[in-house]
Amino acid sequence: MDDLSRIRTFIKVVDAGSFSAAARHEFSVSSVARQVKSLEDELGIRLLNRSTRHLSLTEPGRLFYERAVAISNDLNTAKREAASFQGNVKGLLRVSLRISAGACAIVPALPKFLEQYPELTVDVSLTDERVDLIANNIDVAVWSGDLPNADIVGRQLSPSRRIVCASPAYFARAGTPAVPEDLKRHNCLLFKAPTHADIWLFERDGVSQEVKIDGNMQSSNGIALLSGALAGLGIIVVHEWMVRSDLEQGRLARVLNDYVVRPTTVEAPVHVVFPSSQGMSLKVRAFVDFLVQLFREPGLGPAVQRSTKA
Template sequence: MDEFTRIQTFVKVVETGSFSAAARHESSTSSVARQVKSLEDELGVRLLNRTTRSLSLTEPGRVFYERACALVKDLNNAKLAVSSFQDDVKGLLRVSLRVSTGTTIIVPALPALLEQYPELRIDVSLTDERCDLVAHNIDVAVWIGHIPDSNMIARRLTPSQRIVCGAPAYFRRRGVPQVPADLRRHACIVYNIPTHRHAWTFSKDGQHEEVEVQGALRSDNGLVLLSAAQAGLGLIVVHEWMVRLPIAQGQLVRVLADYAVNPTVGDADLHVVYPSSRGVSRKVRVFVDFLLQLFQGQAAAGAAAAPARQ
């Protein structure tokens, strides 16, 4: 029997006035008596005066009882404080987000969540790399593509496809492309990283067409591409979920909607992931539900937005 259990038992004996009352619903009278006797032997003093009819504290027993009560109370308060983190949405939540997704979609929506849960604090890190969540003490992450790790719990936030879009001002100046080949006469903003070629592939009715594109601006940062397109500098290929809100607000317009764009580049579905090795706290569940609702709302907004006339 551990020391603190014996102390708790001693306090209960004093509060109830007998070994039998302290043992009720939890243990036997003999077990309670043995715990108190073991505590006395360890301390080297008698804590209780025992008669056949009553128990009373000795002088050292009274001193020990007063300190023990404070100790038991502190532990109970500590347990309540910790358990409240499971029941209430409070404390620090460490989140890893993709740069573009976090900046343009998730972070702007956080005020509503934090207003609902004022005791929640969120530590956001932005990276397009998949780090080890357990090693980096991350509670929740948003990743793109296939999730192969069986040690992770993954919820798909949204399926995705790649689309071509641009600003209304751009189309007023340059016209709307009707077929992929028209892009050769348009300014195209290219994602300039080694794994991406400066050619966009289109598929329709089983037919595939690759178009070499060019323009005045290239970048290895998705936010730069998005900002440039909104400024009217040209057309971009982008994940559909990245531009749902700008399209719904009329800042961007989708074109060539009848074609699948870059269908062989890879899975672009967006997932929220968290370690399966940890107990899932309520703050994690609340944040996951918040993301699911956020992307469901944006999907509805995106479905209501019409593409440019072609």
């Protein structure tokens, strides 16, 4: 019998006034008496004065009873508070996000998410490294690539459509490409990485086309290229979710909407993940559902009108 069970039995005996009354609904009288005797033996003191008709607390028994009742009440309160998290999304949620997804898509969408869950606080870290979720006390993360082992549970986010876009100022100055071949006459901002080349791939009606592009800016950082595009420097190929708010606000305009833009290499899937040992709490579930909805591609609206300068 564990300590907590013996202490609770002792409290019941005192409150009920006898062993038989305490045992009425759950235990035998002998079982109740053994638990109290075991507690006294461990403490090395007598908690109760016993007679054939009456029980009374000894002085140390009274002190122990008062502290035991306080502890039991605190434990019940703690259990109720913990259980309340099953009915409400609340508390602190620690998340680790890939830099581009976090800065460009997830963090800008947090106000609406937190408006829905006003008792929740989100602690955000941005990194493209896969941090140890358990060691760093991370509740949920966004990773790129396959899941490493069974200790991590994940849900793949919807693959994002790539789009071709630039600022309205750039198109006003340089004209608007009508077909992929037109990109050869434009300043294209190139993502630089070992797995990426200066080739953009397009497909329409089952026909694929490669276009060799050129431009005066290249970077291994997608946010840097996005900043260049927003500043009117040139055209980029980018995930739709990365520029959704810029498209909605008119800071960027898309072109070549009739074409599917293909990656030059097989892309690693993007997952929202959490430690399997922690399970999917309500706050984690709410955040996962939020990300799934966020990365689900909406209608992209009309493409920019083609000018006569191209």
